[in-house]
Every structure is written in C-alpha cells, then in structure tokens.
Amino acid sequence: MSFPWAKHYEPKSDFMKWVDSRLPIPRFVYSAVGGGYPVPRNLNYFWNFGFMAGLALMIQIITGIVLAMHYDPSSAGAFLSVEHIMRDVNAGWFLRYAHANGASFFFIIIYLHIFRGLYYGSYKAPREVIWLIGVLIFLLMMATAFMGYALVWGQMSFWGARVITGFFSAIPFVGEPLRVWLLGGYAPDDATVNRFFALHYLLPFAILGVVILHIWALHIPGSSNPTGIEVKEEQDTVPFHPYYTAKDGFTVVLYLLIFAVVVFFLPNIMGDPDNYIAANPMSTPAHIAPEWYFCPFYAILRAFTFNFLWIDAKLWGVIAMFASIILLFFLPWMDASPVRSSGYRPLYKKFFWALVVDVIVLGVIGKLPPNQPFILIGQFAAIYYFAHFLIILPIVSRIEKPLPLPNSITEAVLAKHSSTSTLSGDLAAQPAE
Amino acid sequence: MAEITTDMHGDDAFEDGVRRRDFIHVATLSFAGVGTVAAVAPLLVQMAPSADVLAQSSTEVDLSPIQPGQAIKVMWRKQPVFVRNLTPTEIAAVDAVPLSSLRDPQTLAQRTKPGKSNWLITMGVCTHLGCVPLGAGPGEDRGPYEGYFCPCHGSAYDPAGRIRKGPAPKNLEVPDYKFSTDKIVQIG
Ligand code: HEM
Numbered sequence: 001m002s003f004p005w006a007k008h009y010e011p012k013s014d015f016m017k018w019v020d021s022r023l024p025i026p027r028f029v030y031s032a033v034g035g036g037y038p039v040p041r042n043l044n045y046f047w048n049f050g051f052m053a054g055l056a057l058m059i060q061i062i063t064g065i066v067l068a069m070h071y072d073p074s075s076a077g078a079f080l081s082v083e084h085i086m087r088d089v090n091a092g093w094f095l096r097y098a099h100a101n102g103a104s105f106f107f108i109i110i111y112l113h114i115f116r117g118l119y120y121g122s123y124k125a126p127r128e129v130i131w132l133i134g135v136l137i138f139l140l141m142m143a144t145a146f147m148g149y150a151l152v153w154g155q156m157s158f159w160g161a162r163v164i165t166g167f168f169s170a171i172p173f174v175g176e177p178l179r180v181w182l183l184g185g186y187a188p189d190d191a192t193v194n195r196f197f198a199l200h201y202l203l204p205f206a207i208l209g210v211v212i213l214h215i216w217a218l219h220i221p222g223s224s225n226p227t228g229i230e231v232k233e234e235q236d237t238v239p240f241h242p243y244y245t246a247k248d249g250f251t252v253v254l255y256l257l258i259f260a261v262v263v264f265f266l267p268n269i270m271g272d273p274d275n276y277i278a279a280n281p282m283s284t285p286a287h288i289a290p291e292w293y294f295c296p297f298y299a300i301l302r303a304f305t306f307n308f309l310w311i312d313a314k315l316w317g318v319i320a321m322f323a324s325i326i327l328l329f330f331l332p333w334m335d336a337s338p339v340r341s342s343g344y345r346p347l348y349k350k351f352f353w354a355l356v357v358d359v360i361v362l363g364v365i366g367k368l369p370p371n372q373p374f375i376l377i378g379q380f381a382a383i384y385y386f387a388h389f390l391i392i393l394p395i396v397s398r399i400e401k402p403l404p405l406p407n408s409i410t411e412a413v414l415a416k417h418s419s420t421s422t423l424s425g426d427l428a429a430q431p432a433e
Numbered sequence: 434m435a436e437i438t439t440d441m442h443g444d445d446a447f448e449d450g451v452r453r454r455d456f457i458h459v460a461t462l463s464f465a466g467v468g469t470v471a472a473v474a475p476l477l478v479q480m481a482p483s484a485d486v487l488a489q490s491s492t493e494v495d496l497s498p499i500q501p502g503q504a505i506k507v508m509w510r511k512q513p514v515f516v517r518n519l520t521p522t523e524i525a526a527v528d529a530v531p532l533s534s535l536r537d538p539q540t541l542a543q544r545t546k547p548g549k550s551n552w553l554i555t556m557g558v559c560t561h562l563g564c565v566p567l568g569a570g571p572g573e574d575r576g577p578y579e580g581y582f583c584p585c586h587g588s589a590y591d592p593a594g595r596i597r598k599g600p601a602p603k604n605l606e607v608p609d610y611k612f613s614t615d616k617i618v619q620i621g
C-alpha cells in the first residue's frame with residue numbers, strides 16, 4: 001500500500017506513543033488522510049468532490065437521526081408528523097430543509113464525481129474495484145433517497161412509491177406477488193411506510209461501510225490525476241496533509257455557503273409543490289415526476305411506448321432503466337484505450353461531452369409530461385445513451401490515436417507553468433514549491 | 434488419501450467406502466442448512482401482507498345515481514375501482530373496433546356481466562405502474578380514446594377500459610363482483 005517514500009507516523013507526545021502502541025489508530029489516520037499519504041501534486045478541483053461527498057453523507061446521517069426522533073412512520077401520521085416538524089419542533093424546519101436539500105446536494109456532488117471519473121478514465125486499471133464500489137454506492141444512494149422521499153407521505157411520495165414498486169410487477173410470473181410482498185399490501189399503506197422507515201435508517205450506514213471499502217481500494221494505487229499517467233517518483237506527489245486537507249477545506253467552505261443559501265432562502269426550489277398535499281390513494285396528481293436526480297433514468301423508463309419482440313413495453317422500460325445503471329459496472333472493460341485522461345484523447349473527449357448533453361436532455365425529458373415531441377426526443381436520447389457505452393466507446397477506444405503523453409506528472413506540471421509564464425511574461429521566477 | 438483405511442482418528446472405511454467422518458460432515462451441513470432456511474423463512478414471510486390487510490371486506494355500490502356517460506370511483510382493498518355507465522353510442526363505438534387491432538384483445542361482453550353491458554366495472558389502477566387514470570371524475574381528461582387516460586406515462590384506454598396506446602400492457606383489470614340486485618353491485 002502506498003509509495004515507498006510515504007512518511008511513517010512518529011508520535012509527538014508520550015501520550016500518543018502510549019495510544020499508538022496499544023491501538024494504532026493514530027498511525028492509521030496518519031497514513032490514510034495525513035502526512036503519510038502521498039497524493040499526485042497536480043490534482044484539479046474535480047478531485048475535491050469525493051471529500052465533499054463524504055461530508056454530504058455525514059450531514060444526511062446527522063440530520064436524519066434527529067428527524068427520526070420526531071417522525072411517525074404510519075400512513076395516518078406520517079404527513080402530519082412532518083408538518084409537526086416544520087411548524088412545532090424547535091428548529092425542525094431547519095433540520096428538515098437541511099436533510100431534504102442535503103440529499104439533492106449529495107446527488108449533485110456524486111454526479112460531478114462520476115463524470116470526473118468518466119472524463120479522466122479513473123475507472124481503468126488498476127482502479128476498477130474503486131469504480132465498481134462507486135457504482136454500488138450510487139445504487140444504494142438511489143434506494144435510500146427513494147425510500148426517504150416516500151416517508152413524507154405527500155402526494156408525490158405516495159405515487160412515487162406506487163409507480164416505482166409497480167416496476168416489479170413487470171417481471172413475468174412472480175412480478176405481481178413480488179410487488180405485493182414488497183409493499184406488504186395491495187397499495188402503499190402502513191406496512192409500506194414502516195418498512196421504508198426501517199430501511200431508510202439502515203441504508204446510510206451500509207453506504208458508510210461501503211465508502212470505507214471505496215477509500216481502502218483507492219489507497220492501494222492512490223489517486224489518479226488529470227494527466228492520467230502514473231506517479232513515478234517522490235517529486236510527483238505531495239503529502240495529503242496539509243496540501244489536500246487545505247484544498248478540500250476550501251471547497252467544503254464553498255459547499256456549505258451555497259448549501260446555506262439554498263436551505264435558508266430557497267428551501268423548496270428543488271422540491272415538488274404537490275408533496276405538500278397529503279397522500280390520497282384515490283387520485284393521482286395530474287403530472288408525476290420524480291425528484292430531479294432520478295429524471296434521466298425515469299426518461300429511459302418511459303422511452304419504451306411500444307411492444308418489441310415478445311417482450312411488452314412495460315418490461316422493456318424496466319429492463320432499460322436498470323440496464324442503464326448496471327452498464328456502468330462493465331465500463332472498465334468496454335473502454336479499451338490504454339490512455340486514461342480525455343486530455344490526451346481528442347476523439348473520446350468529443351463523445352464525452354455529447355454524453356453529458358445527452359444525460360442532461362434525458363433529465364429534462366424525465367421532468368416533462370409524456371407528450372410529443374418530448375416522447376420522441378426522449379427515445380432518441382435513450383438510444384444515444386446506450387449507443388455511447390455499447391457502440392461508440394468500444395470503437396473509439398480502439399481506433400483513436402491518442403496525443404503524446406508527458407513523461408511524468410512533474411514534467412507536465414512544469415511544462416504548464418513555463419507555457420503560462422511565457423504567456424503572461426512575469427511568472428518565470430517562481431520559487432519552487 | 435482416501436486409500437488410507439486406518440488412521441489415528443479411527444477413520445475406518447466401511448465396506449461401502451463411506452467414512453464415518455464423511456457421514457458426520459454431510460449430516461452436520463444438512464442440519465445447519467435446514468436450520469438456516471427455517472430461521473430465514475420468518476424474516477421473508479413477515480414482509481407479505483398481514484392478516485388484517487388480507488381480511489379486506491367487500492364493498493357495495495349503489496348504481497342508481499350514476500347517469501349514462503358518468504363514472505364514479507369507489508375504494509376497495511385501499512385501491513380505487515371505476516364504475517362507469519356507458520352510453521349506447523360508446524357501446525356501439527367499442528363494439529365496432531376489430532379485435533385484431535387490440536393489444537389485449539377482449540370484447541366489451543367479456544368485460545361485463547350478461548345483459549349489463551352498459552355497466553363497466555374495472556380497477557382504477559393503470560396496468561403500467563399503478564397510477565389512477567383520469568376519466569372517472571367529473572371534468573377529467575378521458576384521453577384520445579374517450580375512456581380513461583393515465584397521466585403518469587400517457588397510457589390511453591377506450592370506454593371499455595381496454596389499453597389502446599402508451600406503455601401499459603393490459604386492459605384495466607375487472608375485479609370479481611356480482612349484481613346483488615338490479616341496482617346494487619357487490620365487489621370482492
Ligand atoms: C457516498 C458516496 C461517495 C463517497 C463518499 C466517495 C468518496 C471518495 C473519495 C474521498 C475519493 C478520493 C478523492 C477523489 O478522488 O475525489 C473517491 C475516489 C473515487 N471515487 Fe468515490 N465516493 C462516492 C461515490 C462514488 C461513486 C458513485 C462513484 C462512481 C460510480 C465513485 C467513483 C470513484 C473513483 C473511480 C475514484 C477514484 C478516483 C481517482 O483516484 O481518480 N465514487 N471517492
């Protein structure tokens with residue numbers, strides 16, 4: 001684990017020496033996130049999102065535990081207890097707004113984190129397992145967010161739960177019994193909200209455990225970097241502390257600032273107003289759409305409006321939606337290019353940005369009502385999504401001629417410095433770091 | 434090393450070649466397996482609907498206030514049921530549709546009780562993912578086929594509750610029901 005030049009922990013006080021020799025946690029922390037963990041010196045700000053994701057998870061766990069102290073998981077009481085939290089519980093409104101918006105922020109961070117991986121080829125050898133665990137985290141996050149949203153028991157909660165569990169009835173033969181088993185009834189009711197609450201409480205701790213595996217796996221090869229070439233010698237790296245603790249700290253402050261603006265001034269901007277209406281099993285809202293972070297996948301689900309081969313439209317939609325995520329598990333083996341970073345892959349880079357646009361289009365379509373021309377646009381965008389991974393990526397990665405790579409991270413960093421200094425003229429005499 | 438017939442542990446092979454230790458392994462693992470299954474079963478079956486959820490009463494509906502062309506929603510098993518009084522024009526239009534053009538081919542007669550073909554009683558649950566379609570309430574959008582329209586993903590049903598367009602695979606389900614009198618229907 002780690003590089004030969006990684007510094008070893010030296011206890012500074014007798015007390016720390018005493019602790020370290022009995023339970024070596026100080027040593028562990030030092031070489032995991034301290035001065036003993038060498039990190040490439042050239043990471044850009046896209047490498048800050050992992051740290052912020054960890055912060056977002058902690059915010060969800062802490063606000064969630066206190067909300068649970070006031071929440072009533074029953075079909076008659078759930079919506080009322082949420083209103084009770086908003087109106088009567090001291091600072092309840094703040095805790096709920098922080099938790100609700102915290103989930104959205106968590107997904108913003110994770111999407112940026114994932115697209116960072118796609119752009120810089122972070123999923124390639126030797127980091128495949130980091131990527132696989134990441135996709136698993138993403139799936140767990142989606143399950144957690146879905147069940148948490150259901151707990152409010154407003155109209156969108158109820159009908160979201162109804163529709164999502166309805167997916168399972170698409171499975172041949174066992175589908176309908178499976179759906180009833182998942183809900184504990186024929187429609188979402190007491191049994192459903194109770195089990196969702198139990199699982200919504202549990203899953204974030206499962207995520208926490210898997211995040212630890214994610215970081216453990218990361219610490220074997222160490223972080224990749226914007227050039228995508230491997231660390232070769234000591235001058236390619238800097239110690240995590242103080243360099244990256246300070247840099248991560250900076251974006252944590254920015255994150256919290258923006259988060260505070262939304263929580264205090266725009267707390268409902270990402271929510272659906274229909275969810276302030278109590279659940280009514282007898283009437284579906286005129287337009288149901290999931291929370292924004294599910295929209296690209298929801299658009300793929302809706303893209304099938306016709307039967308195809310011997311499988312009906314409903315089952316196709318469900319298969320396509322799950323496949324769109326499961327696909328990511330195979331990414332490390334679909335991309336054959338030995339070059340990681342898009343900076344040196346001119347052709348792949350174009351398709352990367354096309355994929356970004358495509359996912360945004362899918363997200364917008366997922367929010368819109370199912371009318372023409374949106375249905376058609378959604379169908380094309382869904383086809384393109386699959387084409388990117390199954391056709392374009394395997395071909396491009398085989399035919400593309402990458403640009404010449406720098407010899408080392410240090411060389412790349414210095415080359416960049418000297419070119420900017422010739423441009424601006426006066427930076428040439430910078431002191432060494 | 435199965436050839437070694439005698440060792441320090443008394444693993445003598447019997448005539449049939451089965452060692453005592455093999456028997457113990459198989460027996461232990463079998464008991465452990467059966468025990469695990471027995472212990473996991475309650476963890477799984479607790480998820481299924483409980484007795485009070487299953488003990489759903491049946492629902493009675495009085496048809497007399499429902500005018501031709503009108504529909505009402507009633508609740509049964511915590512889910513909506515649509516009761517619709519079809520007009521003669523709707524019946525004629527529905528009967529004129531060739532069965533071969535349908536995704537889930539059924540005639541109106543197959544979906545209603547004999548002699549009561551104007552009373553269409555279906556679940557108000559879209560067969561796609563379970564939303565309540567529009568069209569039973571006053572002034573609601575009945576969609577391009579004048580029956581029911583599901584706003585969730587745009588499934589359109591005709592006045593016989595048959596799927597005509599959109600992602601839903603099946604016609605609206607017809608629940609078990611019977612006419613107790615001419616004007617009273619018992620669902621369930
Ligand atoms: C709770 C969610 C997550 C947390 C807390 C988390 C945390 C982290 C941290 C702290 C790092 C190291 C810093 C960095 O490179 O940004 C990292 C790296 C990484 N993460 Fe995540 N992550 C999460 C979810 C995901 C997901 C959903 C994916 C992909 C599907 C993913 C893929 C990766 C990859 C490939 C790396 C290695 C990047 C590199 O070294 O270039 N992570 N993660």
Ligand code: FES
Binds near residue numbers: 561583586
């Ligand atoms: S639930 Fe009715 S169309 Fe999807």
